[in-house]
Amino acid sequence: MSVMLELPSSLRAATLLAQVRARRPRVHCLMNTVVQKFTADGITVVGGIPSMTSSFEEIGSFVAKADALVVNLGTLDAARREVIRLAVGVANAAGKPWILDPVHCDYSPSRLAFARELTGLGPAIVRGNTAEMALFEEAGSAVRICTGPVDRLADGGRSVRIANGHRWMAAVTGTGCLTGGVIAAFMAVEPDKLIAAASALVVTGVSAELAAREAKGPGSFGVAFLDSLSEVGADELLLHARIEDDRN
Numbered sequence: 001m002s003v004m005l006e007l008p009s010s011l012r013a014a015t016l017l018a019q020v021r022a023r024r025p026r027v028h029c030l031m032n033t034v035v036q037k038f039t040a041d042g043i044t045v046v047g048g049i050p051s052m053t054s055s056f057e058e059i060g061s062f063v064a065k066a067d068a069l070v071v072n073l074g075t076l077d078a079a080r081r082e083v084i085r086l087a088v089g090v091a092n093a094a095g096k097p098w099i100l101d102p103v104h105c106d107y108s109p110s111r112l113a114f115a116r117e118l119t120g121l122g123p124a125i126v127r128g129n130t131a132e133m134a135l136f137e138e139a140g141s142a143v144r145i146c147t148g149p150v151d152r153l154a155d156g157g158r159s160v161r162i163a164n165g166h167r168w169m170a171a172v173t174g175t176g177c178l179t180g181g182v183i184a185a186f187m188a189v190e191p192d193k194l195i196a197a198a199s200a201l202v203v204t205g206v207s208a209e210l211a212a213r214e215a216k217g218p219g220s221f222g223v224a225f226l227d228s229l230s231e232v233g234a235d236e237l238l239l240h241a242r243i244e245d246d247r248n
């Protein structure tokens, strides 16, 4: 007998967004040094509470207090690798969900090997762009997300596409990293990781479309995107969400 797995919907995205805003989940980010502020702002305006330290002495306490963890490999060095291993160990021991963003794993064999090591430690989600995810055809039990003009999400039983977003997202550095933070906030309130991630991507994608109407180009778009993320609600999500079943 096959089990009917839930598929994402605009209504579910709106409900989860309201839950994030009501519950204010804590999201700890081991975020690259390029887009720390943009990512923290994205988590804050959507309704979560970000923390960003990467100190070896403190990371255990911060992860223990967080509801979800983001592991982003954008700016990686030996110290950061050790902090990531410690953070993942604490998250796993406490049953807290974490998302891996294997930024630029396509640029460096040693980074790819580290990203593969982390994938073996059981992230809830692995998300990257097309070039990165081409190296992660296999992501264990994690939900696999490949973002781009259309986002593709898949777990063992489901495969969906989110067709929201705007081309200026690719012209602002860190929109993908920011979506990792927003996805983590949604994972903190929803145990079904594919539903959580798809809902988060609908929220960021619809917000980007609304922001593009106000912006003059990528610079003002980045600011308008944060404005839209703080204001988007059920009406806009129900009207604009483009979620497609990708099984065929």
Ligand SMILES: Nc1ncnc2c1ncn2[C@@H]1O[C@H](COP(=O)(O)OP(=O)(O)OP(=O)(O)O)[C@@H](O)[C@H]1O
Pocket: 103, 128, 129, 130, 146, 147, 148, 149, 150, 151, 164, 165, 166, 167, 168, 169, 170, 172, 173, 174, 175, 176, 177, 178, 179, 201, 204, 205
């Ligand atoms: N041409 C496009 N049209 C619509 N949405 C897009 C487009 N390109 C990217 N996006 C959206 O932008 C976000 C970031 O996706 P992208 O694949 O560019 O991430 P990335 O390369 O990891 O970004 P970064 O590393 O700068 O954070 C996703 O939410 C995606 O849906």
Ligand SMILES: Cc1ncsc1CCO
Pocket: 032, 033, 034, 035, 073, 074, 075, 103, 173, 174, 177
């Ligand atoms: C440009 C860049 N380099 C390392 S991390 C980062 C941010 C987006 O991935």
Ligand SMILES: [Mg+2]
Pocket: 101, 103, 104, 128, 129, 176, 177
């Ligand atoms: Mg990226």
